[in-house]
Amino acid sequence: MKLTGQQLIGQGNFDASGSVVWAINPSSGEKLQPGYLSGGKAEVVHACELAEAASVAFRTTSLEERATFLETIAEEIEAIGDSLIERCTQETGLPAARIQGERGRTCGQLRLFASVVRSGEWLDVRIDPALPERQPLPRADLRHQNIALGPVAVFGASNFPLAFSVAGGDTASALAAGCPVIVKAHSAHPGTSEMVGRAIQNAIAKCNLPEGVFSLLYGSGNELGQALVSDPRIKAVGFTGSRSGGTALMATAQARKQPIPVYAEMSSINPVFLLPTALKTRTDQLAESFIASLAMGAGQFCTNPGLVLAVRGTALNNFLKTAEQAITKVAAQTMLTPGIYKAYSDGIISLTNNDAVHSQGSGEQGEQPNLCQSHLFVTQANHFLNDERLLEEVFGSCSLVIECDDIEQMLLVTRQLEGQLTATLQMDDGDLKTAKALLPILEEKAGRILVNGWPTGVEVCHAMVHGGPFPATSDSRSTSVGSAAIFRFLRPVCYQNLPQTLLPNALRDNNPAGISHLFDGKRMS
């Protein structure tokens, strides 16, 4: 596939007039062709006009049509072949095997949402039949289903160039809900974005859908993104990135004449609790598996274990010794972008210069540009409780161990934590009482609670919650990974006494679509 550097608006490809942005190969600093001309307000207006025009036709496609569309996108992405893998590794510095796995995950995710669309559970069909004889007043016929919110703006993430970018989780769930999608490409992987964007364009043409169902815009800086979120035709936003970027979009969305929901997945340090019995009986195994989780992918995961809590003592000292040995062997890995590398380095300098923080060890340093050197730091709970800077995420392979006086202090620290995507308990049978004391606090802090695993590795399934209280996300009532993500882009509508011919298909008598529903409050499968 020949890359053009153009904006993909509907089925058309357009040259923009803003400044040029090139992808940079982070492992070499090399500039990759072609340049991508930044779009602005004009491109946003064009894409939003098409999206609005496509909105009703798309949201009223049949379940089968929409599911087939999602499957066709997956096929079209697979049909790109190895050139996608090659371009993506060049743009991200990630190894080919990782990108191949991520392509599988991306296409699997699209197919999962196809099955979700077909099941119709997401419609939340509820039927309360008329009760004409009821006293003192009769009841009307009332029927309820979810409908799509309307056009959605999606901001591609840097750290999952396929699975959370142009055809990633936000796009897949919004399309599944029946929302047209306008993606703002992440400037770190514009070529990968264009390839995937063209795959979606092809799928739209093959499925005879209106062209406005999808557009892909490029823009440097914040101008294009702000214009997109401000446009009155946009009805919701999906974002994965920094806390500052996410909160800026939240403010823009709230300042609109009609405020809209923003689903921003932003910042999490993913506390891991090494409970006493587990720490004592599995010291070395925990230390080694911890460092493996920490170092994976240069730590560039939102679920990276950035905080470890344990009670001070011999077992913790032994854990730290083994972790120190393990981290020294961790090879330096290329980070995604020079910007991410710079932010990581600044975070490491800040921790290193903090007198209350002790450096417990670090990985290999390497000599190429943008290499992430893994770091492990230790501090005392007293210090942690009095230094808000230590709550901030350092995005990369860096973790901070908090030494607590006792379990009481561990509970105290836990209550002080901000919202998190995950919380992990390393525990054995002897730790059950402590785990039971921690659990209710963790439920209020995190979207996912794990026992005896590591938070990296987010399964795309029905029970997943990749979300959590602010600042982990802007909206703890939702998930951005897994099939429940579809609910972010829906709202309920009630139809009272509509004739059959006006009712949406799923709400008609005799349940023609065969969808599980509530009838007078009782579940009918």
Added chain:
Amino acid sequence: MKLTGQQLIGQGNFDASGSVVWAINPSSGEKLQPGYLSGGKAEVVHACELAEAASVAFRTTSLEERATFLETIAEEIEAIGDSLIERCTQETGLPAARIQGERGRTCGQLRLFASVVRSGEWLDVRIDPALPERQPLPRADLRHQNIALGPVAVFGASNFPLAFSVAGGDTASALAAGCPVIVKAHSAHPGTSEMVGRAIQNAIAKCNLPEGVFSLLYGSGNELGQALVSDPRIKAVGFTGSRSGGTALMATAQARKQPIPVYAEMSSINPVFLLPTALKTRTDQLAESFIASLAMGAGQFCTNPGLVLAVRGTALNNFLKTAEQAITKVAAQTMLTPGIYKAYSDGIISLTNNDAVHSQGSGEQGEQPNLCQSHLFVTQANHFLNDERLLEEVFGSCSLVIECDDIEQMLLVTRQLEGQLTATLQMDDGDLKTAKALLPILEEKAGRILVNGWPTGVEVCHAMVHGGPFPATSDSRSTSVGSAAIFRFLRPVCYQNLPQTLLPNALRDNNPAGISHLFDGKRMS
């Protein structure tokens, strides 16, 4: 029951130190005893501390315990007897029969939520079992359920002194979700509020629940409400009232260190479409039933039909003549408060002074204080499209008829409308084509669409949506009436590889609570 004028904080009753507020009998202007001393920050902190302390214990009560609690509240309200009806009619000017009906609705609503809690559907249980043999990577055991958000602030509404006040829909749904509730009483009916608040206090004592599950605060002006929404222990807000009041709370909630959801039900003019065939064949019946809906309860309903759209012509002229005759016979009715009467009068003056608006008729005037005189106005679509003031709700028995040139212009006007709670089609078979053209627009504008009824009268059931796009509400993804209202106060949590003993009851093996759930994405009833 003797009224004390005190703040009800947990099981305690406290004298506050702010200014005194008395209820005013709107039909006489008489001051009703006792005075209610306004609380402030100190009362908010006290109530929030108790709510936070009660939060885990309350959200982890069994389904049966929570359902019984809701039923006990209903019994305690009924046990107050006629003194509740008497006080409420004095405070609101509403007739006793209406208050009796509203008491029935309030207690029915609490019992409906009890049945909803027992069914467990609201937990959204999802189980994806471990797949240890899966290639290339095994899958962990993942289980999902909703949990309560935490303490909720509820602002009592003036126009439903029982059904949307202290133990109304917001409180019932938040308690059903497992959230402690702190109510700010509406200053228009403090005595009614105290009676119902004491009923909830009694139910808490009888059910042996922690006292912080409920508090009732009084405060004039915005100070107490703003302090409540700003308190970091409050995790969500339910509000029914004015657009200015709702948007102020939205801004406060977004400005917090941890932003929280606000469910504000604010402003709606509830368009009614008189489609040509129906208008021609049922002219007089439509006009008479329209005026009956408009005048009910002095028009003090959020679903009052404040806007009527029809195509200009003989049928519409005849409709207007009959409506004019009908409205002249409408007796003046006492409005809820002097403030509501003043706002209504200002709205009428503004419409009367608008040169592009014609007064089609008005009801009886009456001579007591705060009497609502019904009004019907007419304007042309061209004017309506160019005068944003005409989009504003005039809360009371007032409606504006828009004469359109043709169906095309009716569609144009419809596209310009803001978000609404309801939209109503008056249609016969000959109007099907027009209805099909309107329906997709209405789905994007309103939470509930009715055919051949009137929007007043909101059924409390499973399929109800009392919500809609901004400014009808602050969050179109939810309803404030009906059993789905419980979802406003919940968030999902995923449990990965937890031992059975740590799992919440509903997620354990063999489905001990017998709750409908998704197993590997498939519905199991």
